[in-house]
Amino acid sequence: MKNQPIMQATERHLKNHSGIGQVIRNTLTMAYRGLLKIKRTPEQLFDVTLQPIIFTLMFTYIFGGAISGNVQNYLPVIIPGILVQTVITTSIVTGVQLREDMDKGVFDRFKSLPIARIAPLAGALLADTIRYTIASTLTFTMGYIMGYRPEGGLGNVILAGLIVIACAWAISWIFAFFGVISRNATSVQGISMIVLFPLTFLSNAFVPADTLPKVLQWFVKFNPISHLVTAVRELTNAGTVGWDLIISLVGAAVIVAIFAPITVRAYMRRT
Amino acid sequence: MSNEYRKIVEKADWAVEASGLVKTFGDNHAVDGVDLQVPTGSIYGVLGPNGAGKTTTIRMLATLLRPDAGSAKIFGYDVAKDPQIVRQLIGVTGQYASVDEALSATENLVIFSRLLGLSRQESKRKAEELLEEFGLTEAAKRPLKNFSGGMRRRLDLAASLIAQPPLIFLDEPTTGLDPRTRNQMWDTIRRLVKSGSTVLLTTQYLQEADELADRIAVIDHGRVVAEGTVDELKGSIGTSSLHLSIQHTQDMQDARRIVEQVLKVQSAASPEGGKITAPMAHADRVTDLLIALREQGIQLAELSVQKPTLDEVFLTITGEGVKEDKQEKEGIA
Numbered sequence A: 001m002k003n004q005p006i007m008q009a010t011e012r013h014l015k016n017h018s019g020i021g022q023v024i025r026n027t028l029t030m031a032y033r034g035l036l037k038i039k040r041t042p043e044q045l046f047d048v049t050l051q052p053i054i055f056t057l058m059f060t061y062i063f064g065g066a067i068s069g070n071v072q073n074y075l076p077v078i079i080p081g082i083l084v085q086t087v088i089t090t091s092i093v094t095g096v097q098l099r100e101d102m103d104k105g106v107f108d109r110f111k112s113l114p115i116a117r118i119a120p121l122a123g124a125l126l127a128d129t130i131r132y133t134i135a136s137t138l139t140f141t142m143g144y145i146m147g148y149r150p151e152g153g154l155g156n157v158i159l160a161g162l163i164v165i166a167c168a169w170a171i172s173w174i175f176a177f178f179g180v181i182s183r184n185a186t187s188v189q190g191i192s193m194i195v196l197f198p199l200t201f202l203s204n205a206f207v208p209a210d211t212l213p214k215v216l217q218w219f220v221k222f223n224p225i226s227h228l229v230t231a232v233r234e235l236t237n238a239g240t241v242g243w244d245l246i247i248s249l250v251g252a253a254v255i256v257a258i259f260a261p262i263t264v265r266a267y268m269r270r271t
Numbered sequence B: 001m002s003n004e005y006r007k008i009v010e011k012a013d014w015a016v017e018a019s020g021l022v023k024t025f026g027d028n029h030a031v032d033g034v035d036l037q038v039p040t041g042s043i044y045g046v047l048g049p050n051g052a053g054k055t056t057t058i059r060m061l062a063t064l065l066r067p068d069a070g071s072a073k074i075f076g077y078d079v080a081k082d083p084q085i086v087r088q089l090i091g092v093t094g095q096y097a098s099v100d101e102a103l104s105a106t107e108n109l110v111i112f113s114r115l116l117g118l119s120r121q122e123s124k125r126k127a128e129e130l131l132e133e134f135g136l137t138e139a140a141k142r143p144l145k146n147f148s149g150g151m152r153r154r155l156d157l158a159a160s161l162i163a164q165p166p167l168i169f170l171d172e173p174t175t176g177l178d179p180r181t182r183n184q185m186w187d188t189i190r191r192l193v194k195s196g197s198t199v200l201l202t203t204q205y206l207q208e209a210d211e212l213a214d215r216i217a218v219i220d221h222g223r224v225v226a227e228g229t230v231d232e233l234k235g236s237i238g239t240s241s242l243h244l245s246i247q248h249t250q251d252m253q254d255a256r257r258i259v260e261q262v263l264k265v266q267s268a269a270s271p272e273g274g275k276i277t278a279p280m281a282h283a284d285r286v287t288d289l290l291i292a293l294r295e296q297g298i299q300l301a302e303l304s305v306q307k308p309t310l311d312e313v314f315l316t317i318t319g320e321g322v323k324e325d326k327q328e329k330e331g332i333a
Ligand SMILES: Nc1ncnc2c1ncn2[C@@H]1O[C@H](COP(=O)(O)OP(=O)(O)O)[C@@H](O)[C@H]1O
Pocket: A271, B025, B028, B029, B030, B031, B048, B049, B050, B051, B052, B053, B054, B055, B056, B057
């Protein structure tokens, strides 16, 4: 309150909308807040650290012999599969934590500030890409330790990682939506698992589609997760880009286009 | 442009203009037709017991909650039609601290400043300045988990002042604070108004409204039951009030009846029992009253004539005493 007088309402320059520049600035600030929170409580990164390590070891040694004859031949199949499965599962955590976060008083302040309405949500989801990055890096590292040498080269491996992260960010909008509309964090976890479990397991992530019964094959072929897994396999193992990649990216864009607006609307309506 | 400008200038006399605000939760009429007019540059007190609908009213005025009916304007801007403009004109300090527990005080203020469009440097400077003003510099780097209730409140208020908004909502700013911290908060609020802000505060404490507010709305069960300056409200129950203590509490009913008959006013019985308060318009009538009481054989323990307190105003208006809610207090402390 330094005795400088307050500018009265009539003297102010007031805007009724937030431009794209403000949307980006506000979102980045909210993402910065998300990163600070992760820095304060690093123990919340446990799951994202352990899951890729355990899953890579477990799946490779359990299914390796049966599906590809030996572990070495299975690695190029399973590592992209685990990568997609782990990173996408991690995006559930985003929905759960957003839900917990939103119950705190500070969200009232965000709502009362003249900021872009989407920023508190988009920022939180953006900050969580750090989780996806950790999960991706660990999965590839575990694969490397077990003898995986992707033929596509390091550049394509990084590119594949980035694509998976981008898709996981898109999918996290679905869980953010569940987070906003459901009553508590536990139910977010519940609903999200029910949606994601069939999607990740009824895909080509762990087994080739043609080993499955006809009905399942049909589902697996349409499953967007299968397209993403195939796209990652093509990139890492051959360095090629095909339709699957395009389908995955378009799919991700569609998810954001649908779920971002309805999530923001539901968020604004919550009291 | 000029037309719009004139419209705003005319209306800018009122910082808040609400009419017929309604909010229902299920079948609970939390706010049941509230009208408020807050003059620019004043401290306006909304006084009411716990559960009266104060928080719900503030949340609707602050664009946090959509009214079921009625309308509200902040400096002439409709909260439902131009919420984003309204948000540029208000600062909100909620009943429960709206700051980030996981972060430090500085980090909180820097993030809010950045969101409000300040640059990185400006944000740092603003945070330091506010922490200094609110005596939080020492604790700036510590996580809020270790903050006392009073410190959290001050940080919350500091956060509401970053953009130097012309209107500030304070929802029960001193509930749960010790007397010393409460006095500091009062000083801060007075300084705010000196620098040109309008403050709308809610309180359960009559003394607080008396101490700070220029005008007061008394609210009960979601309705404004009285409105005016402190003096007007006090005046509405008479220029002075009569306090009677009787010796035997079993005479209470009779005594009240006699008081009301003779003075021709409503009386109030204090919750402790044995005490009757009544507004007193004509001092002569007291003679009649004393004679009447003597005739009925009611013995007095004490008699005094006092200026009415807001407590009595409330008692007279709502017909019941103000119960302090323990739960409410614990929740904040
Ligand atoms: N989100 C809510 N859902 C249901 N009931 C609510 C909600 N918020 C407030 N209420 C109810 O509305 C009434 C008024 O509450 P409130 O505005 O918080 O009063 P005050 O702030 O004066 O103590 C209370 O009966 C309270 O239980």
